[in-house]
Amino acid sequence: MTDAAPADPRPVQGAPSRPSLLATSDRMKRRNAAEARFRAYGLIAISTAGALLVVLLWNILSAGLPAFQRTVVTVDFTLTEDQFDAAESVLFKTREYETYFIAALSDQLRDRGLDLEFDSASVERLLGKVGATLRSHYRDNPDAIGQPVRFELPTSSRVERYFKGGFARADIGDTNRFITAADLDLADALKQAGVLRTAFNWTFVTGVDTGSDNPGGAGIGASVVGSFFMMLVVLVLSLPIGVAASIYLEEFAPQNRFTDFIEVNISNLAAVPSIVFGILGLAVFIQFGGGQLEIQALKASAPLVGGLVLSLMTLPTIIIATRAALKSVPPSIREAALGVGASKMQAVFHHVLPLAMPGILTGAIIGLAQALGETAPLLLIGMVGFIARYPETFMGGFEGPNSALPAQIYNWASRSDATFIEKAWGGIIVLLLFMLTMNLIAIILRRRFERRW
């Protein structure tokens, strides 16, 4: 090619004519169309999922947030020594206290220019048994006698539901003995005067379950404690056992029929419905362990038993996640460690495990979150009972009867009172908050460990 002719930009005569780059070929068009379609499907899928999520969240929040609020009546009250003595010396003591209270409330309203008629019956319909509340306060704090005390009294659940829009005045029949239209007028007036207002419902967060006579006072606190003790059991049992089992299976166990068999069965266990674990827990822990072997701690409704059952359920999840994390560590790292004379155990603990840590933690927290939200096995071991007390000691937290967050929600949702239904939704919000927190912890831990390469 030494006798180079001047370059000819036109296609050489006779050569097959090449299509221009500027025109898209049919084949290319089809490919592009397929790609565009695929992207559209993806977008549709994601936006559908997003929309459903928004609907779900909106639903939960609108139904559950009111559970975190309640209406309270604030009354400044001073009980003199004479009044105390007088009240304690008559037969119907709480009635006396109520009279004092009504007088104080009337005074307070009159100071604000309101002259309202109300009797003790309507006060009871509005605020419940005020006399008893006051009396127990002064009996518990004798120092408060003679001092001004500000009482924040929760209104009855019907008044609360009225302000939350749960029912209208027209819904009240003439013969309703729980609430009358006049009561609502009074409540409205109290609200106008600023005596009645909406406040954060601490009772819901810290309280215990109540009977159907006091739905407004029911709280989720005790069942959160129950869930906490169960999670403690799950964490302490399934994390070390699961991680140790995975490390052994993945790094040390010989490859043979037996380990293959174990491997298949672990995968199968992960797919076993949780209610089966519940039956197992009932049969093994409660009937056999607690009954036959007479182990005191293994009782029905005990968070310890719940935790054991949930540990069984969580183990396969943790093992599978941990093994996947260990598998993803390149073998060259193990060789490198062995090559400088590290023992197998040193290779695993110094090099493989730190690299697998983010995956292990993610798996563990997913497993824990699953366990936290699990209800079915708890039904079988009796953790849905009515629990109106906090455990008194730390060990009592494991052994004493308790409920759990999801079981409490299930329980409330099956009661007829609308206030309980609202609390069930509120409980769902609490549960979701815990899930969010756990995921957040997972993300933080993952970041922390990933930064150490």
Added chain:
Amino acid sequence: MYDTRNAERDVTQNEIKMSARKCQVFYGDKQAIIDVDIDVEDKMVTAFIGPSGCGKSTFLRVLNRMNDTIPIARVEGAITLDGEDIYDPRVDPVQLRARVGMVFQKPNPFPKSIYDNVAYGPRIHGLATGKAEMDAIVEKSLRRAALWDEVKDRLQEPGTGLSGGQQQRLCIARAVATEPEVLLMDEPCSALDPIATSQVEELIDELRESYSVVIVTHSMQQAARVSQKTAFFHLGYLVEYGETGQIFTNPRDERTESYISGRIG
């Protein structure tokens, strides 16, 4: 322990560091090394050459029992270090690997800092007491691997953040930091540029003063430059083993001759 089987087949050399007799390696049913007899001498560089897949890496891994980590691999024959059978059931492979170090074909630094990469071996073997001593070991090892000047200001940065060639030199530094008696190097220069290669070759030459070095290489020139003895492998057989000069100028086997002149491989 002295294995008498070796005596009968001995080729008589001065100061034999490692030797193999009737070595066979199987991967499952497939035999990768067949009947290999070799004596690796002390204070000398031995090169393994041969076409790809002929079993060089496999045989190298026999010498520090790295094949133990492959479940399907099986080694037969007598392999000795200083006359002691390294496959004796009483031998702990971990102890062996502290004395027979290895640099792998693909650079595999730990995902830790450069400093920790080098310090890891000495640390687990308790070679240094105190930080100052460890610092000295790290610096010395990195210098020997011709990497010190490039990384001395960033010892705390991850070893995986280095370039491929730097990573390989880091692996060399890591291997020499434990002061092994035998250093096995599987194509240590395949990822290096000519300058780094010549630095590593210098290092190998320097290591010869005190250690026995076995190097697998695809570069005939490199084998000729750094080694005193060369072994030519072909299809799992050790075809020829002798003085490097003799192998390259006057091979006895025609397969060696063909390979060296570029006709097989």
